[in-house]
Amino acid sequence: MHYKKRPLKHLFILPALFAICTAKAHSEQDDLLNLSVEDLLNVEVISVAKKAKSLNDSPAAIYVISHEDIKRVGATSIPEALRLAPGLNVARIDSNKWAVSARGFNGRFANKLLVLIDGRNTYTRTFAGVYWENQDIMLEDIDRIEVIRGPGATLWGANAVNGVINIITKHSADTQGGLLAAGGGTEEQGFGSFRYGTHVNTDTTARAYIKGFKRDESTLRSGGEAGDDWDKVQGGFRLDSQISESDSLTIQGDAYRSILNQQTTQAQLSSPFGSIFNESIDSFGGNLLARQQHTFSSTSDYSLQVFYDFYERDETFLKESRQVLDIDFQHRFSFLDWNDVVWGAGYRYNHDQFRFSETMVLSPPSRNDQLFSAFIQDEITLLDNKLWLTLGSKVEYNDYSGFEVQPTARLMWALHNKHRLWTAVSRAVRTPSRTEQDMRLLELVRPGPAPFNYTAIFLDDSDEFSSEELISYELGYRTTAIDNVSVDFTAFYNEYNQLRSVETAAPVVKGSHLEVIQSFANNNRLQTYGVEIATVWQMLDWWRWDANYSLLKMEFDGQKIPGEIGLGPQQQVSVRSALSLQNNINFDVFFRFVDRNRTTGSLVIREAKHYVSLDIRLAWRPINDIELSLTGQNLLAEHHMENQQEIFIQPTEIDRGMYGKFVWQF
Amino acid sequence: MLFILSYVPQVHSLSVEKQEILAALTLNIARFTRWPEQIMNSPDSTLNLCIFGDNIVQESFTKINNKTINNNVLQIISISRLRNLKRCQILYLSELERNKLTPLLEELKEHPILTVGENLAFIKAGGMIGLELVQGKIQLNINLPIVKQAKLTISSRLLNLAKIFDFTPPGTAPQE
Numbered sequence: 065m066h067y068k069k070r071p072l073k074h075l076f077i078l079p080a081l082f083a084i085c086t087a088k089a090h091s092e093q094d095d096l097l098n099l100s101v102e103d104l105l106n107v108e109v110i111s112v113a114k115k116a117k118s119l120n121d122s123p124a125a126i127y128v129i130s131h132e133d134i135k136r137v138g139a140t141s142i143p144e145a146l147r148l149a150p151g152l153n154v155a156r157i158d159s160n161k162w163a164v165s166a167r168g169f170n171g172r173f174a175n176k177l178l179v180l181i182d183g184r185n186t187y188t189r190t191f192a193g194v195y196w197e198n199q200d201i202m203l204e205d206i207d208r209i210e211v212i213r214g215p216g217a218t219l220w221g222a223n224a225v226n227g228v229i230n231i232i233t234k235h236s237a238d239t240q241g242g243l244l245a246a247g248g249g250t251e252e253q254g255f256g257s258f259r260y261g262t263h264v265n266t267d268t269t270a271r272a273y274i275k276g277f278k279r280d281e282s283t284l285r286s287g288g289e290a291g292d293d294w295d296k297v298q299g300g301f302r303l304d305s306q307i308s309e310s311d312s313l314t315i316q317g318d319a320y321r322s323i324l325n326q327q328t329t330q331a332q333l334s335s336p337f338g339s340i341f342n343e344s345i346d347s348f349g350g351n352l353l354a355r356q357q358h359t360f361s362s363t364s365d366y367s368l369q370v371f372y373d374f375y376e377r378d379e380t381f382l383k384e385s386r387q388v389l390d391i392d393f394q395h396r397f398s399f400l401d402w403n404d405v406v407w408g409a410g411y412r413y414n415h416d417q418f419r420f421s422e423t424m425v426l427s428p429p430s431r432n433d434q435l436f437s438a439f440i441q442d443e444i445t446l447l448d449n450k451l452w453l454t455l456g457s458k459v460e461y462n463d464y465s466g467f468e469v470q471p472t473a474r475l476m477w478a479l480h481n482k483h484r485l486w487t488a489v490s491r492a493v494r495t496p497s498r499t500e501q502d503m504r505l506l507e508l509v510r511p512g513p514a515p516f517n518y519t520a521i522f523l524d525d526s527d528e529f530s531s532e533e534l535i536s537y538e539l540g541y542r543t544t545a546i547d548n549v550s551v552d553f554t555a556f557y558n559e560y561n562q563l564r565s566v567e568t569a570a571p572v573v574k575g576s577h578l579e580v581i582q583s584f585a586n587n588n589r590l591q592t593y594g595v596e597i598a599t600v601w602q603m604l605d606w607w608r609w610d611a612n613y614s615l616l617k618m619e620f621d622g623q624k625i626p627g628e629i630g631l632g633p634q635q636q637v638s639v640r641s642a643l644s645l646q647n648n649i650n651f652d653v654f655f656r657f658v659d660r661n662r663t664t665g666s667l668v669i670r671e672a673k674h675y676v677s678l679d680i681r682l683a684w685r686p687i688n689d690i691e692l693s694l695t696g697q698n699l700l701a702e703h704h705m706e707n708q709q710e711i712f713i714q715p716t717e718i719d720r721g722m723y724g725k726f727v728w729q730f
Numbered sequence: 731m732l733f734i735l736s737y738v739p740q741v742h743s744l745s746v747e748k749q750e751i752l753a754a755l756t757l758n759i760a761r762f763t764r765w766p767e768q769i770m771n772s773p774d775s776t777l778n779l780c781i782f783g784d785n786i787v788q789e790s791f792t793k794i795n796n797k798t799i800n801n802n803v804l805q806i807i808s809i810s811r812l813r814n815l816k817r818c819q820i821l822y823l824s825e826l827e828r829n830k831l832t833p834l835l836e837e838l839k840e841h842p843i844l845t846v847g848e849n850l851a852f853i854k855a856g857g858m859i860g861l862e863l864v865q866g867k868i869q870l871n872i873n874l875p876i877v878k879q880a881k882l883t884i885s886s887r888l889l890n891l892a893k894i895f896d897f898t899p900p901g902t903a904p905q906e
Contacts, residue, residue: 096746096754104751109746109748109863110748112747114786117785119785121784312829357829359829362831362833362837398811482785
């Protein structure tokens with residue numbers, strides 16, 4: 065056998081194989097229809113992967129990351145799994161912090177993306193974003209992740225401005241038996257997880273899991289260890305019960321405790337006016353969710369969901385604790401033969417408590433706020449099986465910005481069995497956060513200018529800071545016209561108004577020092593536009609390629625973009641090759657290119673250069689229930705930077721790493 | 731080069747993609763089913779086969795459109811919403827969640843509509859024919875009481891090839 069033939073020879077084979085594979089398919093189908101029933105029941109059936117053939121019917125820029133994709137690429141966290149979607153900028157700030165956004169505006173405190181885990185909103189009102197280090201589940205239990213770029217405000221509410229990420233775990237009936245996973249390596253120093261699922265009675269299934277890991281520190285751009293190693297332990301459960309013919313109930317919960325290390329830089333009002341120190345942050349939290357689904361008929365059902373979520377973290381400049389109680393009701397029904405209506409109502413209660421420091425003060429230190437919302441959406445069938453118009457709007461009232469209305473209109477045209485065309489116009493709103501309205505932050509202290517001792521720059525709270533607004537126009541096209549290839553194309557044009565701006569007042573003399581007060585206002589306007597393309601090519605039954613591309617352009621009325629808006633990566637490319645050899649060997653190669661970016665919301669320019677990255681995973685299944693794998697991550701450079709945090713953290717680079725993993729299912 | 735060629739899956743005529751088989755089987759099952767007289771002898775002599783499923787399922791059925799079944803012509807209707815189902819003589823349901831499937835099949839019982847689904851759970855939810863992939867081949871499962879309730883008859887030639895079930899949902903476990 066000649067394994068080491070030059071790769072170029074393989075390239076000539078590929079188009080030939082492409083032609084052979086498509087030609088074979090046509091003759092088979094005609095033969096089939098001439099077979100008798102007896103023969104048909106004797107035919108050897110193969111289940112071919114569907115991804116290169118399926119067309120989504122949703123009038124939105126949706127991409128579904130499957131359970132299999134997450135495993136094959138060797139992702140060890142939710143943000144890493146999100147790298148597989150087009151149009152998402154997933155940047156690792158350091159070992160325990162991530163910045164994730166869609167269509168621009170990325171930073172640790174990114175505020176334009178809504179993230180749900182099994183219907184539980186992971187958004188924190190503190191900075192209107194997500195603490196990614198707190199959001200974790202057993203990745204083996206994920207069924208799929210739906211990534212929707214663009215405003216999802218009508219269905220999911222405010223803050224789903226640039227996108228919605230919906231993480232859905234498997235029904236407990238699909239995770240029966242035991243699963244033990246363990247491994248370790250250079251960056252993923254050690255990890256283990258165990259899950260067991262069982263039948264409680266004929267109508268009820270449940271599972272429980274426990275997991276833990278320790279992750280190594282990264283490298284500072286200036287050289288040296290970044291002091292950002294961390295560890296975490298988390299456990300949880302899920303119970304699903306068919307309590308009657310028309311009712312199902314799901315109860316699930318998680319609890320975690322994590323020790324996060326970081327090297328923090330902080331301004332201070334006495335010489336030397338800044339300090340760098342290592343700290344260990346104690347972070348813990350938990351949640352409990354219950355959801356009931358009731359079916360009236362095949363065309364009418366409702367769901368009622370309640371969840372409670374709490375977390376607490378203790379950092380030098382901030383100690384915060386937050387509790388959320390959320391109640392959500394949704395009813396779907398068909399009306400007059402050509403309408404499919406969904407309507408709902410929700411209530412959320414937030415309670416927080418902050419302890420302040422010299423650097424950060426929140427007033428009031430504790431706040432209870434409420435959110436009331438209602439929405440309605442109608443999918444109107446204009447032409448049976450061909451053309452649908454969706455109209456909807458969400459209305460909410462919150463304690464920060466009052467009433468908000470977020471309407472949307474979407475059109476989906478199934479012009480042909482292999483083509484889909486859709487377009488949408490939406491308005492979405494990003495409501496203010498606690499820190500924008502209530503925080504006073506000591507950002508920076510500089511010595512002088514003479515005769516003053518120092519100049520202190522503060523970011524002051526702004527009660528008048530109100531919601532940011534987006535009007536978004538989208539157009540999308542999907543096709544499976546070429547055999548074994550699927551293409552999904554989206555173009556968008558976004559107009560942002562009332563975007564957060566930073567207003568700097570003139571220095572004020574305060575005795576022996578100067579004070580500069582900056583404050584947030586809503587004086588920026590911005591236009592962004594771009595495209596996102598996702599393609600899948602099932603080259604051979606055992607070799608699949610995925611390629612994604614996204615383009616993002618930002619326009620500030622023809623002028624230079626202000627620093628606080630940041631700059632999203634103009635282009636991102638990812639290519640994945642997935643080889644499935646001999647039924648028990650998987651070999652995946654995942655390559656990415658990300659353009660340079662500037663962190664949003666930073667008061668000084670924090671830029672990360674463009675970079676390329678390569679992850680490789682080799683997995684072997686020696687017997688059916690055991691899988692061994694070796695994964696290399698960030699292989700192209702010893703360390704590289706993806707994003708700089710807005711404040712407090714020095715520029716940090718992500719290290720190259722490798723880990724081995726063992727999974728046993730029983 | 732030899733390495734690559736040795737991995738090209740052998741094409742022999744007895745190994746076919748699942749969705750294609752299911753469509754061909756549905757055509758044949760229709761040939762062995764008798765509907766009440768007024769449907770079989772209706773003036774337009776068409777038998778409507780309504781397909782509910784994603785674009786892959788719908789496409790696999792396009793090849794059996796306009797095929798003759800005894801004295802009738804098979805007309806494929808792709809549906810994306812579960813409405814207006816009384817016009818169907820055969821209803822093929824791919825991937826419908828259990829909580830929607832059970833009430834739907836309950837509403838359709840006693841209507842002369844042959845219901846076909848893709849697994850055993852379909853039978854348990856009240857369906858007539860469940861086509862299940864078992865060890866690389868499609869197995870035919872038929873729940874006779876539901877068929878009889880809809881005033882349909884299935885020829886014994888087909889019944890002999892099938893695993894017969896005999897129960898009326900909800901609740902009770904199927905007995906063979």
